[in-house]
Amino acid sequence: MYESKKASSASLAATVGTVVEWFDFAIYGFLATTLAAVFFPNSSGVTALLETFAVFAVAFALRPLGGVFFGSLSDRIGRRKVLAITVLLMTFSTGLIGLIPSPETIGIFAPILLTLARCLQGFTAGGEYSGAATYLIENVDPKKRATHGSKLSMATFFSFAIAAALVWAIEFSIGKEAMVAWGWRIPFLMAVPLGLIGWWIRTGAQENVRPASERPEAPIKQALRTEWKMMLRVGGFISCTGLSFYIFTTYMTTFLRSTVGLEGTLVLAGNIIALSMAAIAAPFVGRAIDKFPRRNVMAFATLSTVIMAIPAYIIAGQGTLTASLIAQVMLGIGAVTANCVTSVMMAEVFQEVTRGTSAGITYNVTYAIFGGSAPFISTALVSWTGSPLAPAVYMIIIALFAFTASRFIPETSPVFVTSTPAIKAPKVMVKQG
Structure with a gap:
């Protein structure tokens, strides 16, 4: 029996923590153009932006290490x-x-410190989403896993919306010059x-905590030996999850600003609306996922991305707030669906004893490569x-690859199958000290 108190406690801890962590992580993306001017002042516009996004990508290189470290640690000492x-x-x-400090004060050490801080963020992020999904899914009613798991997606999109709203409000209040001079620091300190x-x-x-005698001594070795095929399959699908998520939440603001030429405050306003809509939609998507086979949902997520990608970029190119919002909503359909189904499927397909390790490795390696x-x-x-449509073609290629991979992932919905790889939460529930 899954007590409502236990489920509520798990939902609150996973959801609130996810909001906080992804708010922290998202701020960098929404300040990309500002940070390019701050930390790479001697580079041209596109070059500075590429350098800023290179630092963004470097953080993801540390996510697999974080996923391995924190995932295996959670299998040994507990998720919470x-x-x-x-x-x-x-x-x-x-x-x-x-x-x-600014580059004017400490020179080259400013971008170096920025990179190191982002690396620590990336390493830490490796233990967050997959860990929160595993923790949450193990502590709720099996027939409502997607309903509860979608709260993580809601929290993630909501955190990006908060970050975007904060950046927009600060820039609107103090102006672009002050934003570059000192205003960019405010969101990070908050x-x-x-x-x-x-x-x-x-x-x-x-x-729910496993007895010490049942915890794996070498979860990484055990996971790689027994789950490597499933990791490849799940990672194949998550390639679309990661790509669509960061195109929707991060890159589109830069595309609309730098490529389309839409004014910055309008870009952020449209993104805030789109992200808020995604956060609101996520719980409804989660409830729907509990009523349909997981494989069907994965097919919908990937194929909708294939269908929507090019039209969305064409519409975004019109250069108006309305057009940008429509384009983001179109891309958000696949992003929200993929994100919601990933949060539950990722935890369902792996054996409980090494679930934290297997999910952590798979999710974070894939996000590092594609997200x-x-x-x-x-x-x-x-x-x-x-061509402004080049990113859309890239999305289509990855989405088709993800669709193919999803066909090799077994069905895990308890509504449609009687046997799954095992959601076996331990029997002993404690409040860990």
Whole structure:
């Protein structure tokens, strides 16, 4: 029997912590053009932007290491303890960015410190989403896994909306010059008190904990030996999840600003609306996923991305707020659906004993390859080809690859199958100290 108190505790800890961590991580993306001017003042517009997105992508190179480290740690000491650690580390690294002196003060060390702080963010992020999904899915009613899992997607999109709204409000209030001079620091510093709230909530959460005698001694080795085929299949699908998510949440603001030429405040306003709509839609998508086979949902997510990509970029090129909003909503259909189904499917397909490790490796390696590189590759494709539709073609190719991979993932919905790889939450529930 899955007690409502336990499910509520798990949902609150996972959701609030996810909002805090991804707010911290998202700020960088929404300040990309500003940070390019701050940390790479001697580079041209496109070059500075590519350098800024290169730092963005470098952070993702550390995510697989974070996924391995925190995933295996959660299999040994428990999910909740690890999630409390990650929110503290993310808070520290984000606050650090807000305190970095300007290049005029410390020269080359400014972008170096920025890169190091982003690397710590990336390493920490490796333990967040897959860890939160695993923790949440193990502590709720099996027939409502997607309903609860979609709260993580809602929290993620909501955190990006908050970050976008904050950046827009600050820039609107103080102007572009002040934003470059000092205003960019405000969002990073505001993350500190938010992070402490997230840590406090997670330390008080409840969790089902395996007895010490049943915990794996070498979860990484065991996961790679027994789950490597499933990791490849799931990673193939998550390629679309990662790419569509970061195109929708991060790159489109840069595309509309730098390529289309839409005014910055209008870009952020449209993005805030689109992200808020995605956050609102996520719980409804989650409820729908609980009523349909997971494989059908994965097919819808990937094929809708294939269908919507080129029309969305064409519409975005019209250069109006309305057009930008329509384009983002079109891309958001696949992004929201893929994100919601990933949060539940990723935890369902792996065995419980090494689930944290398997999910952490798969999710973060894939996001490092396809998610973190999305803004950089998309910006480079437009620059190299001269075509604003080049990123759309890239999306289509990856989405078709993800669709193919999804056909090799077994059905795991308890509504449509009687046997799954095992969601076996431990019987002993404790509030860990």
